[in-house]
Amino acid sequence: GQSLEQPSEVTAVEGAIVQINCTYQTSGFYGLSWYQQHDGGAPTFLSYNGLDGLEETGRFSSFHSRSESYGYLLLQELQMKDSASYFCAVGQAGTALIFGKGTTLSVSS
């Protein structure tokens, strides 16, 4: 089977940098995705790493190492609106995504 591990909660202050780690156990090659979900809202796509390396999109960056079955989401210059749950997910092309339990990020002023 497949399983993903990520921290349940992270707290930080505005302007800080936060890294949310994700490790997974799978039986084959998987791409790593990240989704953001605000309270009462739907998950929204943030990033996808099909290969190893770092992807940067504005204040958010995502890293993936297939050999280590590990990845992280890096959030810089944190803002109050970044308070949300962040889910890592793995999936092969042609199969549906399997999600981690999510990390609740609380940003305070």
Next chain:
Amino acid sequence: ETGVTQTPRHLVMGMTNKKSLKCEQHLGHNAMYWYKQSAKKPLELMFVYNFKEQTENNSVPSRFSPECPNSSHLFLHLHTLQPEDSALYLCARSQVGGEKLFFGSGTQLSVL
């Protein structure tokens, strides 16, 4: 706006009721999904449809019955549910083989 519309947004039903959840998308994506999200649990994949054919049924109890009449609509028929089935039910779409899911806002279901 993700292009996925789910109705109703909220639903309260008794254990003997029959109800249906509806999901609609008009962006031509050929893969559609039902996920269940309970408190303190990860999103659980329930069903996958590729080109209107069910390709995955993730050991879901038969009291949940999906239907995909065309590439734009997906239903989840509910009957004789249990209180533990209370959760947020999310529909999602993607290109077949795509890694990016677009979710609807979900239906918050409460079973009394």
